[in-house]
Amino acid sequence: MSRGNHESERMNEMYGFTGEVKAKYTSQVMDLFTEVYNSLPLGHVIEDKILVVHGGLFSRDGVTLDELRKIDRFCQPPEEGLMCELLWADPGPRPGRWPSMRGTGLQFGPDITKQFLEHNNLKLLIRSHEMKEEGYEVAHDGKCITIFSAPNYCDQMGNKGAFITLTKDLEPKFTQFDAVWHPDVKPMAYAGGYMSSMLGM
Numbered sequence: 158m159s160r161g162n163h164e165s166e167r168m169n170e171m172y173g174f175t176g177e178v179k180a181k182y183t184s185q186v187m188d189l190f191t192e193v194y195n196s197l198p199l200g201h202v203i204e205d206k207i208l209v210v211h212g213g214l215f216s217r218d219g220v221t222l223d224e225l226r227k228i229d230r231f232c233q234p235p236e237e238g239l240m241c242e243l244l245w246a247d248p249g250p251r252p253g254r255w256p257s258m259r260g261t262g263l264q265f266g267p268d269i270t271k272q273f274l275e276h277n278n279l280k281l282l283i284r285s286h287e288m289k290e291e292g293y294e295v296a297h298d299g300k301c302i303t304i305f306s307a308p309n310y311c312d313q314m315g316n317k318g319a320f321i322t323l324t325k326d327l328e329p330k331f332t333q334f335d336a337v338w339h340p341d342v343k344p345m346a347y348a349g350g351y352m353s354s355m356l357g358m
Contacts, residue, residue, distance in 0.1 A: 160197035161211035162244040162261075162286065165234050176347035195231050199243050206280040206327055213246030213284050213301075214265045214273050215239060216254060222277050236261065247287060248301045267297035274300055283321065283329075292319025292333045302329060309336035311344045 162168060169175040169190075178187045200210040202222060214220075220239065228240050235241050245262025249255070252266040270282055282301045287294075288310045294303045308318035317333045324330060 158197055159200055159209060159211050160194060160230065160244065162234070164194035164197060166191060167233075171348065173345050173347035180347060195233070197230070199228060199230050199240060200225065202279075203323065204327055205278070207283060207323070208274075208277070208279055208281070209283045210243050211284060212242065212244045212262060212286045213248055214269055214282070215242050215246070216263050218272060219276065220273065245286075248284075248296050248303070250296075267300070270297040270301045280327065281329075288314055288316055289319075290316050292317040293321070293331050304331075308334060312336075313344070 163172065163174075166175075169187075174190075175187055178190060200208060202208055208222075225239065225243070228243075230240065234244055242262055245257065245259060247257060247259075247262065247264050248270065249264035249266055252268045254263050254265050254269060257263050274280065274282065280300075282297075283304060284301070285304055285306070287303050287305065288307070289303055289305045292305055292308070295301075296303065302321070304319055304321050305316070306318045306320055308316060310316055317335060319331050319333045321329045321331060
């Protein structure tokens with residue numbers, strides 16, 4: 158498992174996870190979740206050829222895997238820098254880098270992906286962080302894969318979920334799946350403050 162942008166105190170409060178845990182358990186249990194989230198790796202390297210992260214790449218050239226290994230992950234994510242970008246960045250269709258519509262992180266083009274992979278002797282970037290209709294998307298000349306495992310996101314998007322298995326030759330194979338029944342809990346039912354007011358809850 159890799160840490161994502163939602164494994165933070167701010168996002169858990171905003172999107173309802175903190176409220177749900179406190180309603181069903183105790184604040185001490187939520188403290189334990191926070192401790193676990195702070196311990197999750199920020200990424201994984203598979204067979205020295207594939208980097209797996211939640212978000213994406215970086216606002217500067219020349220970032221190395223050794224730099225990423227030196228990040229102190231046992232904390233709340235900062236608003237900028239390598240850790241933030243690992244959790245929040247998204248690939249885009251045009252060359253270069255530009256600000257993200259999310260308000261945090263950035264978007265990066267196929268040239269940035271190619272340059273980063275070549276600089277680190279890697280073959281492929283696998284990331285998530287974005288809903289995709291088919292559960293996955295292959296972009297940047299096949300060098301950047303987005304995988305999204307939550308079908309019918311927020312009970313309203315109608316998308317498929319998917320996961321990847323890798324062959325012996327490290328070629329990705331995709332398995333898609335549809336949503337199944339779950340208890341009837343309104344999306345964002347435990348979201349507090351700002352999000353609840355925005356959604357009329």
